[in-house]
Amino acid sequence: MTDIIRMTAADLAAKLDSREVSSVEATEAYLDRIAQVDGDVHAFLHVDNDGALSVAASVDDRRGKGEDLHPLAGMPIAIKDIVATKGLPTTCGSKILSGWIPPYDATIISRIRAAGLPILGKTNMDEFAMGSSTEHSAYGPTRNPWDLDRIPGGSGGGSAAAVAAYEAPLAVGTDTGGSIRQPGSMTGTVGVKPTYGGVSRYGLVAMASSLDQAGPVTRTVLDAALLHELIGGHDPLDSTSLDAPVPAVVAAARKADVKGLKIGVVKELGGEGFQAGVSERFNEAVELLTRAGAEVVEVSCPSFDYALAAYYLVMPSEVSSNLAKFDAMRYGVRVGPDGVASPDAEQVMAASRDAGFGDEVKRRIILGTYALSSGYYDAYYGSAQKVRTLIARDFAAAFDKADVLVSPTSPTTAFPLGDKLDDPLAMYLQDVATIPANLAGVPGLSLPVGLAAEDGLPVGFQFLAPAKADDRLYNAAAALEALLEDKWGGALLGQAPILEGAR
Ligand code: GLN
Numbered sequence: 001m002t003d004i005i006r007m008t009a010a011d012l013a014a015k016l017d018s019r020e021v022s023s024v025e026a027t028e029a030y031l032d033r034i035a036q037v038d039g040d041v042h043a044f045l046h047v048d049n050d051g052a053l054s055v056a057a058s059v060d061d062r063r064g065k066g067e068d069l070h071p072l073a074g075m076p077i078a079i080k081d082i083v084a085t086k087g088l089p090t091t092c093g094s095k096i097l098s099g100w101i102p103p104y105d106a107t108i109i110s111r112i113r114a115a116g117l118p119i120l121g122k123t124n125m126d127e128f129a130m131g132s133s134t135e136h137s138a139y140g141p142t143r144n145p146w147d148l149d150r151i152p153g154g155s156g157g158g159s160a161a162a163v164a165a166y167e168a169p170l171a172v173g174t175d176t177g178g179s180i181r182q183p184g185s186m187t188g189t190v191g192v193k194p195t196y197g198g199v200s201r202y203g204l205v206a207m208a209s210s211l212d213q214a215g216p217v218t219r220t221v222l223d224a225a226l227l228h229e230l231i232g233g234h235d236p237l238d239s240t241s242l243d244a245p246v247p248a249v250v251a252a253a254r255k256a257d258v259k260g261l262k263i264g265v266v267k268e269l270g271g272e273g274f275q276a277g278v279s280e281r282f283n284e285a286v287e288l289l290t291r292a293g294a295e296v297v298e299v300s301c302p303s304f305d306y307a308l309a310a311y312y313l314v315m316p317s318e319v320s321s322n323l324a325k326f327d328a329m330r331y332g333v334r335v336g337p338d339g340v341a342s343p344d345a346e347q348v349m350a351a352s353r354d355a356g357f358g359d360e361v362k363r364r365i366i367l368g369t370y371a372l373s374s375g376y377y378d379a380y381y382g383s384a385q386k387v388r389t390l391i392a393r394d395f396a397a398a399f400d401k402a403d404v405l406v407s408p409t410s411p412t413t414a415f416p417l418g419d420k421l422d423d424p425l426a427m428y429l430q431d432v433a434t435i436p437a438n439l440a441g442v443p444g445l446s447l448p449v450g451l452a453a454e455d456g457l458p459v460g461f462q463f464l465a466p467a468k469a470d471d472r473l474y475n476a477a478a479a480l481e482a483l484l485e486d487k488w489g490g491a492l493l494g495q496a497p498i499l500e501g502a503r
Contacts, residue, residue: 004029009075009169009223016074019063023056023074027118030076034120034167042142043152043162044121045081046089052076052118059116070115072230077112078168080159081122082129083214084203085109092205093125093137093155096332096356106203107238108172108214108231115230120168123158127358128323129179129207131155132430135421136360143417144187146457150414153183153430159217160187170227171217176207177311178410178434180215181446185409185460188448190224190477192216193434195467196441197242199228200235208318209240211311211438221447221478225253228470244468252471256478259293263476264402268304269433269462274411277452281459282408285449288483289476299401301394306387307436308428313371313384314439320368323361328352363424392440399466404476407433409446409460437464445473449484 004012004026015021031049038044059074079085082092084102086109091097105113112119126136134142134157142157144150145165152161159171160183173180175193184191192215199214206212216227232246265286270279290296327349328334336343337351357365371380398405410430420427437444446460461480465472 005033005166005169007169008220009072009218009226010220012169013071013075013226016063017071023059023118024053026074027052027056027076027120030120030168037165038167040143040148041145041161041165041167042140043123043158043165043167044078045091045093045124045139045158047121048088048119051088052120055113055116055118059118062116070230072226073116075117075170076120076168077117078120078123078159078162078171079109080125080156080171080173082125082174082205083109083172084205085119085122088119088122090122090205091139092129093127093139094356094358094361095138096326096352098333100331104203107200107235109203111231123156123162123171125158126155127361128205128319129155129174129176130319130360130364132178132182132427133417133420134158135417136358138358141417144414146187146414150416150457151186153186153410153414155179156183156217157186160184160189160191163187163189163217163219169219170223172214172227172231173217174204174207174212174214175434175438176211176213177315177438178431180217181434181444181460181462182410182430184217184446184448186414186458188458190216190218190221190445190447192224192228192445192470192473193437193443194228194232194470195242195443196438197240198246198443198468198470199232200238200241202235202237206322208315209322210318211315213438221445221474221481222250222253224445225249225474242468247468247471249471249474252474253478255475256482258289258476258479261294261404261476262402263289263294263296264299264398264405265296266304266398266405266407267298267300268302269407273429274408275413275452275454277454278408278410278412278459281450281452282461285461285480285484286406288487289480292479292483297402299398299405301391301398301436303387303390303394304436307391307439308432310384310387310391311431311435311439312367312428313380314388316364316368317372317381318368319364320372323365326353326356328356332356360424388439391436395436395440395442395466403465404472405464407462407464409433409462413452413455413457413459433462442467443470443473445477447477447480449480450487
């Protein structure tokens with residue numbers, strides 16, 4: 001039998017269902033793998049051996065009794081540490097939340113638990129999801145399983161690295177400007193940001209509420225679809241949740257046919273500034289789609305040139321207000337100012353926020369507070385909101401010409417740890433191609449399409465679709481995945497050194 005941890009989630013689900021593999025066996029296999037490699041990778045901030053095994057045992061028991069179970073029942077899963085999990089630490093990669101144990105579950109966690117998926121643990125991330133490398137975690141960086149001296153992307157580097165290093169078959173991430181898709185691109189995994197409102201935000205610690213969206217991190221397109229259908233759908237506890245059925249993403253992933261599909265290559269999201277090996281793999285994938293019968297056109301979205309600037313006004317503005325609640329009065333770290341015998345509340349708040357937040361978080365709070373201040377509000381926040389409207393219009397016009405849009409997910413492959421830490425703007429540029437989707441609320445998916453010639457590291461290919469048409473992403477991506485399998489002989493992930501079983 002193939003090694004349990006090497007199976008796709010879809011295959012493992014079938015084996016669990018037929019009782020060829022028990023959930024306890026699968027969960028133990030993944031926990032063993034975590035024990036074996038996570039000292040190097042550091043994908044997890046917290047591993048819940050006992051909790052995961054007890055859920056696994058109870059699912060096995062229910063299956064033994066012939067109960068009707070969810071198709072993913074018994075499948076282990078890893079969760080980004082920004083999602084509230086009752087009884088399990090949730091730190092958001094920040095010191096300010098060290099030791100916090102949420103008293104409630106996020107809606108997606110309630111759904112995951114109700115379906116009987118053992119939660120392996122919580123994954124590392126940039127503090128409060130701010131970053132593109134996971135180096136802004138207060139608990140130390142995650143390393144890329146392809147090369148331990150390189151970043152795994154961010155902010156959800158932990159979820160992506162866990163899936164890439166076979167420490168979990170499925171993971172949940174969140175994407176405010178690219179934090180699911182860019183780590184997917186860096187680690188050779190599939191990452192999906194669903195339509196805004198498609199997956200409940202209840203119980204996700206908010207970064208920028210009008211942009212945040214949770215979604216799947218997996219090794220195949222079908223696996224992502226299976227997880228998407230489980231966590232997606234209306235939630236009365238989230239007022240921005242869409243009151244619409246989850247698009248039929250599993251059926252779309254199984255259909256995988258691009259004949260006659262109109263694919264728009266976005267002129268502004270490629271070319272200059274993109275690494276040669278990234279562009280090469282991207283163009284080759286477009287060529288494969290063309291040969292498979294897709295109709296490829298070039299589309300122009302001129303306002304996308306301003307997306308990054310608009311994002312770095314809208315996002316910090318929302319950050320500054322969302323993070324105001326970490327005031328040391330309600331939860332989290334509380335310290336007093338040095339040398340003050342009886343400090344007042346404001347002094348305690350200031351000292352606690354100073355001690356609890358890292359530099360990148362502080363930078364954004366300051367930027368956001370400034371952008372929202374009276375006198376500057378119209379000039380900065382107001383202008384950014386107008387750009388946001390223009391970006392949505394560009395998308396609408398492009399989707400008149402094409403069913404899906406495509407671009408490289410990120411301009412580069414994974415860079416060395418430390419490379420961009422002193423240069424925030426270079427770090428921000430990682431997300432030039434992913435941010436427009438968040439600003440407009442449309443769904444996006446990153447698919448690994450091979451390795452860059454110059455460094456042998458994974459390259460991600462991004463599909464974008466109109467709001468509520470997430471199924472189009474899965475159909476097109478599954479088709480490209482199948483075409484690439486012919487070309488690369490599948491097992492792209494198997495080529496990474498730490499994944500070879502060399503250890
Ligand atoms: N890298 C982007 C940022 O730093 C996006 C982060 C995210 O999607 N959470 O804001």
